[in-house]
Amino acid sequence: MREEPRRDFWVGSFVLLGLVGIAYLSFSIGGVSYRGPGGLQLVASFDEVGSLKNRAKVVIGGVKIGQVKAIQLGDNFRPRVVLDIDGRLALPSDTSASILTAGVLGDQYIALEPGGDSEVLKGGDSIQFTQSAVILERLIGKLVKNLGSGDSKKSGDSK
C-alpha cells in the first residue's frame, strides 16, 4: 500500500491528542497521582467522623499539608483515621486534630493545630487530642427539641 505521510501525521496527532486528554483527565482532574509530599503517617481516633471521606484534605491554618488515607473502625468502636501528611513537618506531640466542614454544605476535612511540646510526632504515632465532627442533624434535632419544650411551656401558660 502507498505511503501517505500526511495522513499518518494526522492519525498520529489524533492519537497523541487523545492520550494527552486521557492523561489530563486522569491525573490532573481525576487526581490519580496527587499525593502531595506525603510520607508521615499519623493516626487519630474520633468519636464521630461524620461524612469524612478518603482523600479529604488535612490542613494547618488553612494550608493543605496532606490527606486522609484510610478510615476504619478501631478499638472500642471508635473510628480510626489514618492521615498521610508532609514528611518534612515536625509536629509537636501535643498537636490536636479536629474535623471541620468547609462552609454549610461543604466537604469535611481535618484541621491540625500544633501544640507547644518539644517532642515531635513520628510516623505511626497517634494524635492524642481530637475533636469530632459536628453532625448538623443532631444539632437541629436538639434545637427543635429545646424549642418544642419552650413552646409547650408557653402554650401551657396561655391556657
Add this chain to the structure above:
Amino acid sequence: MTPFGAVSALGGWTVGAVRDLGRFSVFSASVADAGRRPPLRLRRLVAEVYDTGVLSLLIVCVSGFAVGMVLGLQGHNTLARFGADQQLGAVVGLALIRELGPVLTSLLVAGRAGSAMAAEIATMVVTEQLDGLRMMSVDPLDFVVAPKAFAMILSMPLLSTLFVLFGILGGYVIGVVVLGGDGGAYMSTLEDAVEFSEDVLGGLIKGGVFGVLVGLIATYRGFTATPTSAGVSSAATSTVVIASVSTLIVDYFITALWGT
C-alpha cells in the same frame, strides 16, 4: 390472519431474531480472531483511524463545546436557586465524564462514521469486490472488516475524551467568562468531585464498549447487506438506528453495574 398463522409468524420472527444474533456473535468472534492473527495490516488500520477518528474530530469537538455551554447555562440557573453556583464545575464535569461524553460521542460517531462504514462495506458487497478479494485468497474479514472495527474501538475512547475536555471548556466559557462566576472555584470543585476510579475510568470503559458496539454493528450490517442499492441504504440506516439504541441501553447496564 388465523390464530395459527399469527402464532407461526411470531415463531418465524423469533427464529429469525435468534439466527441473526447467532450470526452476529460468530461474526464478532471472527473479527476478534482476525485482529489477533497475522497479517495485522497496520497500514489499513491507520487509514481507517483517519476516516473514523480524525474526520470525526471536528463534529465531536464542536458538539462537546456546545453541550458544555448548555450544561453551564442550565447548571448555573438551577444551582443559583440554591445559592450553590460555585459547584458548577462539579456538575458540568461529572455529567460529561460519566454520561454525556461517551454516550453523545457514540451517537455522533454512529451517525458520522458508522453509517459510512456500513455503506462502504455494503457497496463492496453489491459490486462483488469482497468476492474479488476472496478469489485472490485475501480474507475480506481480515482486509476490510477488522481494520474498520478496530479503528472504531480505538477511536471512540479518544474522541469521547476530547468531547469531555471541550465540554468542560464550554462550561467554563459560559459559567466563568460570560456569567462571571469564579474560575478558580469552577476548576477546584471539578477536581474535588471527580475521582479517577469511579468517574474517569468508568467513562473510558464506556467509550471502549461503545466503540466495540458501533464498530461491530456497522461492519456486520454492511457485511450482511442484501446486494442491491436498497440493501446499501438499509445497511446504513439500520446501523445508525441499532447502534444508537443499543448504545443507550448498554449505557444503562454499565452504569448500573459500575456505579455505586
